[in-house]
Amino acid sequence: xxxxxxxxxxxxxxxxxxxxxxxxxxxxxxxxxxxxxxxxxxxxxxxxxxxxxxxxxxxxxxxxxxxxxxxxxxxxxxxxxxxxxxxxxxxxxxxxxxxxxxxxxxxxxxxxxxxxxxxxxxxxxxxxxxxxxxxxxxxxxxxxxxxxxxxxxxxxxxxxxxxxxxxxxxxxxxxxxxxxxxxxxxxxxxxxxxxxxxxxxxxxxxxxxxxxxxxxxxxxxxxxxxxxxxxxxxxxxxxxxxxxxxxxxxxxxxxxxxxxxxxxxxxxxxxxxxxxxxxxxxxxxxxx
Amino acid sequence: xxxxxxxxxxxxxxxxxxxxxxxxxxxxxxxxxxxxxxxxxxxxxxxxxxxxxxxxxxxxxxxxxxxxxxxxxxxxxxxxxxxxxxxxxxxxxxxxxxxxxxxxxxxxxxxxxxxxxxxxxxxxxxxxxxxxxxxxxxxxxxxxxxxxxxxxxxxxxxxxxxxxxxxxxxxxxxxxxxxxxxxxxxxxxxxxxxxxxxxxxxxxxxxxxxxxxxxxxxxxxxxxxxxxxxxxxxxxxxxxxxxxx
Numbered sequence: 001x002x003x004x005x006x007x008x009x010x011x012x013x014x015x016x017x018x019x020x021x022x023x024x025x026x027x028x029x030x031x032x033x034x035x036x037x038x039x040x041x042x043x044x045x046x047x048x049x050x051x052x053x054x055x056x057x058x059x060x061x062x063x064x065x066x067x068x069x070x071x072x073x074x075x076x077x078x079x080x081x082x083x084x085x086x087x088x089x090x091x092x093x094x095x096x097x098x099x100x101x102x103x104x105x106x107x108x109x110x111x112x113x114x115x116x117x118x119x120x121x122x123x124x125x126x127x128x129x130x131x132x133x134x135x136x137x138x139x140x141x142x143x144x145x146x147x148x149x150x151x152x153x154x155x156x157x158x159x160x161x162x163x164x165x166x167x168x169x170x171x172x173x174x175x176x177x178x179x180x181x182x183x184x185x186x187x188x189x190x191x192x193x194x195x196x197x198x199x200x201x202x203x204x205x206x207x208x209x210x211x212x213x214x215x216x217x218x219x220x221x222x223x224x225x226x227x228x229x230x231x232x233x234x235x236x237x238x239x240x241x242x243x244x245x246x247x248x249x250x251x252x253x254x255x256x257x258x259x260x261x262x263x264x265x266x267x268x269x270x271x272x273x274x275x276x277x278x279x280x281x282x283x284x285x286x287x288x
Numbered sequence: 289x290x291x292x293x294x295x296x297x298x299x300x301x302x303x304x305x306x307x308x309x310x311x312x313x314x315x316x317x318x319x320x321x322x323x324x325x326x327x328x329x330x331x332x333x334x335x336x337x338x339x340x341x342x343x344x345x346x347x348x349x350x351x352x353x354x355x356x357x358x359x360x361x362x363x364x365x366x367x368x369x370x371x372x373x374x375x376x377x378x379x380x381x382x383x384x385x386x387x388x389x390x391x392x393x394x395x396x397x398x399x400x401x402x403x404x405x406x407x408x409x410x411x412x413x414x415x416x417x418x419x420x421x422x423x424x425x426x427x428x429x430x431x432x433x434x435x436x437x438x439x440x441x442x443x444x445x446x447x448x449x450x451x452x453x454x455x456x457x458x459x460x461x462x463x464x465x466x467x468x469x470x471x472x473x474x475x476x477x478x479x480x481x482x483x484x485x486x487x488x489x490x491x492x493x494x495x496x497x498x499x500x501x502x503x504x505x506x507x508x509x510x511x512x513x514x515x516x517x518x519x520x521x522x523x524x525x526x527x528x529x530x531x532x533x
Contacts, residue, residue, distance in 0.1 A: 057380050058379075058380065058532075059376055059379050059380050059532070060532055060533070061532045061533060078382075079382045079383075079384070080382070082380060082381060082382035082383075083382045085380075087376075087380050089376060091373045091376075093372060093373040093374045093376050093377060094372075094374060095299070095368070095372070095374045095377070096372055096374070097303045097306075098299065098302060098303070102299075102302055106295070106298075106299055107381075109291075109295040109298065110295055110378065110381035110382075110383060111381060112291065112382065
């Protein structure tokens with residue numbers, strides 16, 4: 001289990017007057033992630049998702065707060081914890097002076113994989129993401145989708161029990177995105193804990209067991225996608241008015257139909273989704 | 289930790305091996321020009337003490353060249369950090385920061401030594417005569433370590449390649465010419481000489497030159513270089529830690 005307690009990250013940034021001000025990227029974040037769970041961090045741009053992931057993977061030190069991996073703190077047991085985590089970063093960060101195979105080998109060596117296992121494991125992982133024929137190519141020659149899949153393969157070489165994925169499908173076409181979703185599902189089915197950040201709501205809805213909605217560094221809500229929808233009302237009525245797009249949520253389709261019938265504008269009745277919950281929660285937060 | 293140092297070094301060795309012919313050829317250009325211009329051309333008729341100017345010049349060129357090569361070997365880390373973000377792969381790895389620093393410095397030292405070997409061969413071809421000992425090589429290694437550390441620190445501290453080139457312009461370039469490489473520091477005005485004689489390259493130039501003519505080793509200069517190496521390592525460690533902030 002991963003436990004985050006009162007996590008805070010502050011940055012010193014220059015304002016317009018060239019004076020330093022403190023900006024809180026993550027503000028008193030506390031949550032728990034269970035073993036084998038697919039856990040989503042959902043939020044608009046600049047919500048603090050990547051900063052949270054970077055602190056959890058020890059790429060960045062928190063200003064205050066604690067991160068515990070099965071009761072062990074990231075400060076005291078950093079090396080042991082790093083052995084069991086894999087990271088798929090948001091940025092494509094291959095070593096451009098090494099081939100695909102060499103990039104994979106570097107990762108395997110950095111994670112202390114025995115020499116006699118490396119070659120086979122690299123071949124298996126490249127096969128897993130259908131990139132076996134790229135081993136001698138330079139990463140820059142691959143397409144965006146191939147690079148993303150390669151990032152996943154690299155993160156999995158050392159067989160991590162916890163996988164962090166920061167916007168794993170950003171800027172990918174739908175086919176590749178679905179392929180990566182299948183990959184993530186198969187990893188979780190094999191017992192890997194997956195923590196992913198995304199601003200694609202349908203991605204969080206399709207994949208995650210639980211979702212934390214964050215905005216301006218704060219945790220706004222944490223629940224299963226289904227529970228979020230139930231909380232709002234299972235059925236949504238959506239219509240356009242002079243003030244813009246409007247929504248109302250109802251527990252039953254009958255109630256929704258009655259309401260839609262009374263409207264002067266034509267309306268669309270559908271099941272509510274995580275996007276509705278997300279917009280409701282983040283709008284409410286911004287209006288505060 | 290040793291295996292981590294080897295891994296970091298392995299990465300740089302793979303890259304160097306792939307570019308070795310280009311590396312060797314490109315590293316021959318500057319020393320060849322120095323030897324032709326200052327040694328063969330300008331210095332042919334200059335006598336320094338009992339030896340020729342080329343014998344005086346070669347240790348200086350080796351000092352400045354090993355400085356430049358070691359420094360520049362680690363400056364690509366700046367691009368890896370800012371643009372490619374590939375340094376993140378090391379930060380998230382179960383590896384002590386010290387292993388990363390040592391591995392990178394060892395790779396830079398190797399480049400510095402290969403380059404020094406090239407100069408030595410060229411110098412002998414140009415007719416230089418000098419005494420090369422284990423201490424001579426040890427001083428060269430120490431010089432490579434110091435400037436690899438400067439390169440490491442700069443690459444992890446500067447925010448752009450432009451800023452990084454300023455280190456070259458304002459620190460390395462003046463040192464290349466003033467630190468006893470082409471002429472003795474005694475020719476400099478006192479206020480400049482005092483500063484110049486505090487700099488590591490001056491100590492390296494004088495040590496190499498002394499060993500080359502079989503003079504007793506100035507151990508106080510070795511101590512100064514060791515002190516610089518320790519300070520450089522501490523600064524490198526600090527720069528690495530700053531990546532986590």
